[in-house]
Amino acid sequence: MRVFCDNRQLLHAPQRELHNGDWAPHAESPDRLASILDQCPAEPAQDFGIAPILAVHDPAYVEFLRDAFTQWHTAGRSGDALGYAFPIVGRRRLALDRIEARLGHYAFDASTPIAAGTWQSAYWSAQSALSALQAMEQGVRHSFALCRPPGHHAGRDYMGGYCYLNNAAIAARRATDLGLGPVAILDVDYHHGNGTQDIFAGDPAVFFASLHADPVTDYPFFWGHADERGEGDGEGATLNLPLPQGTKWSGYSTALDHALGAISQWGAKFLVVSLGADTFIGDPISHFDLVTEDYRKLSAQIATLGLPALIVMEGGYAVDDLGRNVLEFLAGFD
Amino acid sequence: MRVFCDNRQLLHAPQRELHNGDWAPHAESPDRLASILDQCPAEPAQDFGIAPILAVHDPAYVEFLRDAFTQWHTAGRSGDALGYAFPIVGRRRLALDRIEARLGHYAFDASTPIAAGTWQSAYWSAQSALSALQAMEQGVRHSFALCRPPGHHAGRDYMGGYCYLNNAAIAARRATDLGLGPVAILDVDYHHGNGTQDIFAGDPAVFFASLHADPVTDYPFFWGHADERGEGDGEGATLNLPLPQGTKWSGYSTALDHALGAISQWGAKFLVVSLGADTFIGDPISHFDLVTEDYRKLSAQIATLGLPALIVMEGGYAVDDLGRNVLEFLAGFD
Numbered sequence: 029m030r031v032f033c034d035n036r037q038l039l040h041a042p043q044r045e046l047h048n049g050d051w052a053p054h055a056e057s058p059d060r061l062a063s064i065l066d067q068c069p070a071e072p073a074q075d076f077g078i079a080p081i082l083a084v085h086d087p088a089y090v091e092f093l094r095d096a097f098t099q100w101h102t103a104g105r106s107g108d109a110l111g112y113a114f115p116i117v118g119r120r121r122l123a124l125d126r127i128e129a130r131l132g133h134y135a136f137d138a139s140t141p142i143a144a145g146t147w148q149s150a151y152w153s154a155q156s157a158l159s160a161l162q163a164m165e166q167g168v169r170h171s172f173a174l175c176r177p178p179g180h181h182a183g184r185d186y187m188g189g190y191c192y193l194n195n196a197a198i199a200a201r202r203a204t205d206l207g208l209g210p211v212a213i214l215d216v217d218y219h220h221g222n223g224t225q226d227i228f229a230g231d232p233a234v235f236f237a238s239l240h241a242d243p244v245t246d247y248p249f250f251w252g253h254a255d256e257r258g259e260g261d262g263e264g265a266t267l268n269l270p271l272p273q274g275t276k277w278s279g280y281s282t283a284l285d286h287a288l289g290a291i292s293q294w295g296a297k298f299l300v301v302s303l304g305a306d307t308f309i310g311d312p313i314s315h316f317d318l319v320t321e322d323y324r325k326l327s328a329q330i331a332t333l334g335l336p337a338l339i340v341m342e343g344g345y346a347v348d349d350l351g352r353n354v355l356e357f358l359a360g361f362d
Numbered sequence: 363m364r365v366f367c368d369n370r371q372l373l374h375a376p377q378r379e380l381h382n383g384d385w386a387p388h389a390e391s392p393d394r395l396a397s398i399l400d401q402c403p404a405e406p407a408q409d410f411g412i413a414p415i416l417a418v419h420d421p422a423y424v425e426f427l428r429d430a431f432t433q434w435h436t437a438g439r440s441g442d443a444l445g446y447a448f449p450i451v452g453r454r455r456l457a458l459d460r461i462e463a464r465l466g467h468y469a470f471d472a473s474t475p476i477a478a479g480t481w482q483s484a485y486w487s488a489q490s491a492l493s494a495l496q497a498m499e500q501g502v503r504h505s506f507a508l509c510r511p512p513g514h515h516a517g518r519d520y521m522g523g524y525c526y527l528n529n530a531a532i533a534a535r536r537a538t539d540l541g542l543g544p545v546a547i548l549d550v551d552y553h554h555g556n557g558t559q560d561i562f563a564g565d566p567a568v569f570f571a572s573l574h575a576d577p578v579t580d581y582p583f584f585w586g587h588a589d590e591r592g593e594g595d596g597e598g599a600t601l602n603l604p605l606p607q608g609t610k611w612s613g614y615s616t617a618l619d620h621a622l623g624a625i626s627q628w629g630a631k632f633l634v635v636s637l638g639a640d641t642f643i644g645d646p647i648s649h650f651d652l653v654t655e656d657y658r659k660l661s662a663q664i665a666t667l668g669l670p671a672l673i674v675m676e677g678g679y680a681v682d683d684l685g686r687n688v689l690e691f692l693a694g695f696d
Contacts, residue, residue: 046380046472048462049434049444100383110383122584128382129583138380138472249463250456 029358032159033070033174034152037061039145040177042108046138054141055313055345056190061176064341067351068358070174073155074162081154083205084197084227086185092134093150093192096142099127108141136188136248140181150177150192157195157340161202169336170361173199178342180221180302181248189219189248196302196340197227203298203338204233212237212296214287214330217304217342218314220252220268224302230262235294237287238302239280241315242270265294273315277322280307284329292333299335305344305353312345323353327360337361363692366493367404367508368486371395373479374511376442380472388475389647389679390524395510398675401685402692404508407489408496415488417539418531418561420519426468427484427526430476433461442475470522470582474515484511484526491529491674495536504671504695507533512676514555514636515582523553523582530636530674531561537632537672538567546571546630548621548664551638551676552648554586554602558636564596569628571621573614575649576604599628607649611656614641618663626667633669639678639687646679657687661694671695 038061042054081090100109109131124130131142153175160173179196181189200211213228215221215238228234236258243252258266267290269283291299305323306314318326330337339358344350372395376388415424434443443465458464465476487509494507513530515523534545547562549555549572562568570592577586592600601624603617625633639657640648652660664671673692678684 046444049439049441049475105383107383110380122587123578124583125578126580126583128581129578132471132583137466141383244457244459244463246460247462249458249460249466253456 031070032156034073036152040149042141042143063351067355073159076158089185108143157199182223183226212291215302218306222251230260237267299337304342310346323356324360365404366490368407370486374483376475376477397685401689407493410492423519442477491533517557517560546625549636552640556585564594571601633671638676644680657690658694
């Protein structure tokens with residue numbers, strides 16, 4: 029399988045995040061990439077420019093991402109840029125000058141800092157997804173975008189959950205624009221892909237299905253409940269399958285069957301998989317019980333759809349096992 | 363002037379807040395009360411029960427405030443309860459179990475922890491406001507509720523900005539219910555009183571006028587812009603006068619004249635003043651340039667309205683000068 033990753037994706041290295049009332053080391057570390065690259069060497073990304081990013085994201089938000097770290101230091105702050113005040117449900121969008129205000133405006137948590145290399149890494153992470161898509165245009169059935177930072181928590185105009193640009197959404201939108209659709213996105217990260225869901229909630233051209241920890245107990249809390257089924261023209265093109273903590277392969281596999289059936293019935297011709305390996309039993313911030321061997325079963329089950337599949341890396345924080353788990357997953361497509 | 367304060371308002375003592383990317387000592391300290399009580403001794407509050415609080419606040423939110431600290435420790439956390447993920451603009455309200463989810467659901471910042479004594483202090487702070495109101499029912503023209511924690515950033519169902527229960531709103535609602543209105547609330551804290559504004563935004567029976575630092579540069583950022591004038595039936599009953607950092611008495615006084623003219627023209631019969639002494643030149647977290655002598659001019663100018671006035675304490679963090687500044691303010695009503 030062709031694998032794409034750019035060295036600049038290593039530049040993003042925030043020091044810490046706010047979690048459960050105190051600082052914690054930033055779990056989404058550059059080491060994650062090394063763990064995976066050890067198992068499957070990658071080709072560098074090509075540069076497709078900003079246009080496919082702006083096909084998904086708000087221009088003012090993208091400008092914010094690019095400038096925030098500089099503005100933070102111009103304002104006399106040190107370290108990584110991090111918001112502390114967040115507009116409550118229902119507040120309107122505003123044009124705000126102060127960097128703290130802009131951070132709160134464009135974020136939904138205090139766990140997603142903007143560090144010196146964040147913009148570059150996010151940009152090249154998106155380009156890796158686009159490069160993997162191009163490989164498929166050129167004829168391969170499956171390709172793997174080793175994206176990092178991940179993307180599925182980032183919405184059209186907001187960041188959160190370690191995510192800045194929504195790599196899966198950017199690739200899915202471009203695949204649709206290239207006429208490769210109808211496109212379905214299957215999100216198998218432990219956490220709900222709220223950003224992806226929001227981006228396509230009203231869009232009947234992209235189906236979004238997600239298996240994830242029940243948001244009643246798990247981040248991102250405010251999205252991913254079973255009754256979220258899309259909006260307006262996109263009503264019915266969103267499928268959320270929240271699962272309890274402690275879910276093992278058997279329960280997971282049953283829910284996956286449900287999701288695959290829906291994707292098939294919907295008539296998808298192209299699949300984007302948001303792959304999180306934080307469903308692993310040893311993941312330090314997650315609570316499912318998949319074991320390494322399950323990742324090959326997972327992808328083999330997905331492969332029964334018989335669709336061309338672009339695999340986009342999302343979460344997974346058990347760094348020592350991450351590469352092996354991802355390799356198992358990729359092997360299931362062979 | 364009669365002054366009300368309850369000893370239990372000292373119990374609330376969070377250790378720290380997230381601010382500009384790092385922990386800062388919690389500026390809204392119990393010492394603030396001591397600084398004011400040194401200058402003007404207080405009578406204890408009477409207990410008016412939960413009903414007048416529930417006349418303003420959502421019952422589920424009040425229950426959350428009461429239980430959050432216990433739930434935080436039951437969940438295995440230590441220290442003060444503090445959220446880290448906050449629902450972005452436009453998300454619906456949800457029934458969530460996990461304490462972190464509930465903290466984010468009911469807060470708009472990571473600067474407003476819930477500590478061991480928070481509920482008791484917030485409850486008695488509200489009772490002090492109600493006690494000061496009762497003194498006015500019994501005949502005094504002016505009274506001072508030495509509230510702490512403050513209240514004006516707290517909305518019907520959210521906390522933020524060191525505020526949990528909106529003392530001024532609770533008193534204003536009760537004054538209206540007692541037939542003392544029409545009631546106007548004049549907010550002269552450095553920061554915009556977003557909670558008070560939201561509570562009465564659609565209510566034509568309560569006028570809200572606020573002088574504050576421009577939210578383009580200052581907390582709470584997302585509220586207090588000049589074009590926020592109330593909603594629905596309350597359209598026109600909200601007046602926001604944002605002022606630039608560095609504002610001195612002359613500029614402040616001109617804006618105050620504007621607010622007082624509007625309150626007078628609206629036909630107010632009863633005034634609630636949200637008093638912040640963080641407009642003081644020496645305030646450590648604010649940027650106006652009022653000096654101690656200006657506080658007597660400020661209240662004397664307010665007194666020209668000739669209205670009965672219930673003064674409710676909000677912010678003010680220059681602890682060494684706080685008591686003196688408040689005393690000057692109270693003296694202007696004599």
